[in-house]
Amino acid sequence: MLNHKPYVIISHVVNAAVIEGFIPAAQQLGYPVVVLTDHAMAHNQALDASVRVIECDVFNPLSILDVLTGWGITPAALFSNSDHLQTATAIAASALGLPAKPWQICYAAKEKWRMRQRLQTLGLPSVWSTPLLPDTTPQDDWPWPLVVKPGQGVASMDVRLVHDRASCEAYLAQLPVRQTLLAEAFMSGPLFTLETLGDGNEVVAVGGFDVELSPPPHFVEMAARWSGEQSTRWKQQALAQLRTFGVGFGVCHSEFIVTENGPVLVEINYRSIGDGREFLLDRLLPGGWFTPILQLHLGQPLPPVKPAAGEALIHYVVAQQSGVLQQAPQPQPAPGLRYRPLRAQGEAVTITHSNKDYLGVIYLEAEHREQLQQRYAATLASLQWEIAP
Structure with missing residues (x-):
């Protein structure tokens, strides 16, 4: 049965899971698919004309809502598979009364320092951690070795084990842009x-x-x-x-x-x-x-x-x-x-x-x-x- 309300998928960069997995699955369920993305040209090149692609500032939940309203779209569902867009998608879906992930948990999960804070507050197993802001200086009394990682990183990009203050400072100095990072105690195990x-x-x-x-x-x-x-x-x-x-x-x-x-x-x-x-x-x-x-x-x-x-x-x-x-x-x-x-x-x-x-x-x-x-x-x-x- 063909449904008239579209299944709206919020996307950032072109991703095989969305193009070859979620979009065909939504179509097989009988829904027309609308993709909101800040990379419309790339998505149009990857998709056929059966999928409507609309340019949108997908990191902003108000922009998502405004674009849907401006196009007269009432979604059957709002979904994203992007690491970066879970919070915005959850807020927009909640505003429309659609099933949604709790946006506060989406944010706490994505921002690694906030995740560590929440684990500690809830008394769940965790490790020592501290944010490395652009002006943070590593200290000798930190519990070395540490793992340095981007605060909102994905795909193991820029993740490095450092054994002491000197190796940490050397690694930070070689990064082209000093983004907000997290240092946390290295965990040994499978x-x-x-x-x-x-x-x-x-x-x-x-x-x-x-x-x-x-x-x-x-x-x-x-x-x-x-x-x-x-x-x-x-x-x-x-x-x-x-x-x-x-x-x-x-x-x-x-x-x-x-x-x-x-x-x-x-x-x-x-x-x-x-x-x-x-x-x-x-x-x-x-x-x-x-x-x-x-x-x-x-x-x-x-x-x-x-x-x-x-x-x-x-x-x-x-x-x-x-x-x-x-x-x-x-x-x-x-x-x-x-x-x-x-x-x-x-x-x-x-x-x-x-x-x-x-x-x-x-x-x-x-x-x-x-x-x-x-x-x-x-x-x-x-x-x-x-x-x-």
């Missing part, structure tokens, strides 16, 4: 994620990934295994922390480090998991991934969450140096194997020590863990990417 869905009344843990990181001082995600040992063991304890924090309605992707005292939040991304893992979940979960998320914003109750059948992991092919990509092989078709190239042969690559360094994504699925591991080893052994300086 990393896992928790993916949650909520309808405003109930929050459930769909599952999580055990994540392999590159060696410090950088923190690039190299691979992730669905329902690994850590995410399975600590799922309920991590879920309890998120509920206490205030995460409820909609989809949320959170990361935890397992310390000697149990899981401690690294960050809360109050949107869907990304980096290709959303597409893996859409195939892996019996109810899909994109559609149930959109249905929550239509006011529909949380659907039954059925566990994934089988094992799955995702491997990121990460550039090891800057240069020109000379060899970009494609894996041979095989059962349980998919590959998503992110860089083309002949393309220039500049190392950023973040997920911007990914050359491609390998998806592997199998009936059991031993079979998955065999496919993983065989796939990596058969491929080699080459970058010429």
Whole structure:
């Protein structure tokens, strides 16, 4: 059935999850789709004429409301999958009486220092932290080593382990623009994620990934295994922390480090998991991934969450140096194997020590863990990417 009220998606930069995931899912639900974005030209190039794209200052909730009013649009739902736009979208949706995430929690989750403050106020597990303002001078008595990260950063951009005051000052001095940063105590231990869905009344843990990181001082995600040992063991304890924090309605992707005292939040991304893992979940979960998320914003109750059948992991092919990509092989078709190239042969690559360094994504699925591991080893052994300086 075609619905006349559109499903409005708020977007910043062009993103595969929105273009290839959420928009097709909204259309399959029978809704015309309107995209509000501050990058209208890029979105028009990525979408066909069935999607109306409107230029808007999407960081401002009043601008979102004014544009909708000016175009005579009464949305069926208002949704964003952008890290940066959760607060603005929540405020605008609330103003229209639509299902919305609590904007105060969206803000507290996005701003990392505010997240640490809220964890401390609520008595939840956390670590020492302090904001690094442009005029802040690191101190010798801080609990080194520390992790320095942007206050609202994404994708591991500009995240660095520093061991003392001198190395911290040296790192800060090399940054081209001194933005507001956060320094927090380094946590040693395995990393896992928790993916949650909520309808405003109930929050459930769909599952999580055990994540392999590159060696410090950088923190690039190299691979992730669905329902690994850590995410399975600590799922309920991590879920309890998120509920206490205030995460409820909609989809949320959170990361935890397992310390000697149990899981401690690294960050809360109050949107869907990304980096290709959303597409893996859409195939892996019996109810899909994109559609149930959109249905929550239509006011529909949380659907039954059925566990994934089988094992799955995702491997990121990460550039090891800057240069020109000379060899970009494609894996041979095989059962349980998919590959998503992110860089083309002949393309220039500049190392950023973040997920911007990914050359491609390998998806592997199998009936059991031993079979998955065999496919993983065989796939990596058969491929080699080459970058010429």
